[in-house]
Amino acid sequence: MVTTATPLHRARYWEPCAKGRLRCTLCPNYCRLADGQRGACFVRQRQGDAIVLTTYGRSSGFGVDPIEKKPLNHFLPGTPVLSFGTAGCNLTCRFCQNWDISKSQEMDTLADQASPEAIAAAAERLQCPSVAFTYNDPVIFLEYAVDIAEACRARGVRTVAVTAGYICPEPRREFFAQMDAANVDLKAFDNDFYEALCGARLNDILETLRYIRHETRTWLEITTLLIPGRNDSDAEITALAHWVATELGPDVPLHFTAFHPDYKMQDLLPTPPSTLTHARRIAREQGLRYVYTGNVHDQEGGSTYCHGCGRCLIGRDWFELRAWNLTDSGACRHCGTVCAGVFAGPPGSWGSRRQAVRLGAAALV
Numbered sequence: 001m002v003t004t005a006t007p008l009h010r011a012r013y014w015e016p017c018a019k020g021r022l023r024c025t026l027c028p029n030y031c032r033l034a035d036g037q038r039g040a041c042f043v044r045q046r047q048g049d050a051i052v053l054t055t056y057g058r059s060s061g062f063g064v065d066p067i068e069k070k071p072l073n074h075f076l077p078g079t080p081v082l083s084f085g086t087a088g089c090n091l092t093c094r095f096c097q098n099w100d101i102s103k104s105q106e107m108d109t110l111a112d113q114a115s116p117e118a119i120a121a122a123a124e125r126l127q128c129p130s131v132a133f134t135y136n137d138p139v140i141f142l143e144y145a146v147d148i149a150e151a152c153r154a155r156g157v158r159t160v161a162v163t164a165g166y167i168c169p170e171p172r173r174e175f176f177a178q179m180d181a182a183n184v185d186l187k188a189f190d191n192d193f194y195e196a197l198c199g200a201r202l203n204d205i206l207e208t209l210r211y212i213r214h215e216t217r218t219w220l221e222i223t224t225l226l227i228p229g230r231n232d233s234d235a236e237i238t239a240l241a242h243w244v245a246t247e248l249g250p251d252v253p254l255h256f257t258a259f260h261p262d263y264k265m266q267d268l269l270p271t272p273p274s275t276l277t278h279a280r281r282i283a284r285e286q287g288l289r290y291v292y293t294g295n296v297h298d299q300e301g302g303s304t305y306c307h308g309c310g311r312c313l314i315g316r317d318w319f320e321l322r323a324w325n326l327t328d329s330g331a332c333r334h335c336g337t338v339c340a341g342v343f344a345g346p347p348g349s350w351g352s353r354r355q356a357v358r359l360g361a362a363a364l365v
Contacts (some may be wrong), residue, residue, distance in 0.1 A: 007141065008253075009054075010054050011026070012142070012143060012171070013170065014026075014051040015051070018032075018343055023173075026044065026140070026142065026168060026311055027166050027167050028166060028201065029199075029209045031044070033045070033051065033064050034046060039090075042087065044140065052141050053142075054142060055088070055117060059084045059086055059112045059114050059359075060084070060085050060117075061085075061135075061356070062083070062114075062122070062356070062358070063083050064080045064357060066078070066080065066351065066352055066353070070162050071183060071221070071315075072181055072183055073245065073253055073304060074340060074343075075130075076319045076344055077314055077343070077348065078346065080127070080199050081160060082122060082126060083132040084119075084284070085138075088163075089136050089137050090139060091164055093199075094198075094263060094264040095265040097263075098319075112358060112359055113361040116147040116151040118359055119131060120148065120151035120157055121155070122281070123157045125262075126357070129158060130160050130181070131157060131159050131160065132158060132161075133148075133161050133163075134162040137162075139166065145159075145161070145175070146178050150178065151231065158180035161179045161181075162182070163185070163204065164198075165186075165205045166200050167204075167208060172208060177216065180342070181218060181219040181221075181342065182212055182220055183222070184205070184221075185223050186209065188224065188230070188236065188257070189236050189237075189243065198308045202349075210247060213248045219341065219342045220250060221252065221254075223257055224240065225257050225258075226258065226259060227257050227259045227268065228271055228275070230268075232275055232279065237279045237282045241286035244288060250307075251289055251340035252290045254283055254288055254292070255294050256276045256293055257276070258271035258276060259315075260295070271295075271297045273293070276298070277293060280293055289340070290340070297318065299317050299322075302316040303365055306332040306335065307326075309337065318352055319352035321348075321349075324347050326339060328343070328346065335350050340346060358362050
């Protein structure tokens with residue numbers, strides 16, 4: 001069992017800086033570390049004359065989820081995805097919905113372990129066409145994620161990143177070169193929000209979105225968690241949707257999801273479903289073709305419609321597919337208009353199930 005980092009798991013992005021410290025260049029936090037010190041993400045640590053990744057080969061748990069839960073609505077719909085995370089995060093979101101994992105500084109939470117090859121083999125054995133790096137941000141375990149992606153690709157398994165996109169240009173190139181799909185959290189369209197509530201900067205995330213869309217072959221979808229009174233004004237939603245439509249294009253799916261009180265923001269009410277429906281309408285008016293609502297029961301807001309004839313292409317009830325009107329090549333059966341996405345013939349039938357997996361014990365739970 002891997003319990004501490006070794007030279008084998010040496011980080012790739014750091015450089016010497018002033019006063020004998022090493023500067024991590026993975027993300028725009030640029031943590032400057034003395035010997036033994038950990039970065040803001042907690043999982044990258046200086047050991048002697050190098051920075052290492054302390055969570056390589058370790059996970060907070062594995063499970064098989066519906067791909068729509070990531071959320072990805074245009075990437076292999078209806079299929080199961082082997083999902084896992086590690087611990088830590090390079091953002092400080094006060095509203096984090098997975099704070100027990102992403103904010104954890106307890107290595108004991110990493111109860112399962114597996115090599116990249118074991119994860120790829122497990123995905124194949126479990127008949128999962130993809131593996132998702134999720135629950136906490138995979139940017140901070142880049143070396144592990146890239147090695148897993150390479151092992152998966154050798155077996156014909158695809159990989160998915162669920163990320164906030166807070167990463168520097170050089171590691172960004174390496175990371176997304178390996179990813180087949182990504183859902184990026186665009187947490188707001190206001191830099192003050194990012195600085196005050198997330199400890200990050202908006203422009204760094206926008207640059208990542210532009211890069212993925214225009215410089216890679218990675219399928220891209222975006223999620224914005226709408227928080228009452230913080231990022232749900234008509235003006236901000238309009239600006240966000242307009243930017244996505246003009247900078248990334250009308251075919252990039254946008255998910256508006258509901259906030260629930262958690263972590264350090266338990267004084268607010270949950271997002272009303274009407275707020276999500278209203279935001280979806282605004283985004284569609286700005287020219288986006290595929291806009292969804294999430295974390296609420298909304299069959300219309302969860303379904304995919306043809307931008308040619310307006311008919312339902314993929315009907316969804318939560319994570320269950322209720323209608324399918326696409327050809328095997330991803331075109332509308334009624335009018336022939338192509339639906340943007342990654343489709344591989346008929347849809348999967350995984351539905352809303354979740355299956356826990358123990359890879360370390362090589363057994364299903």
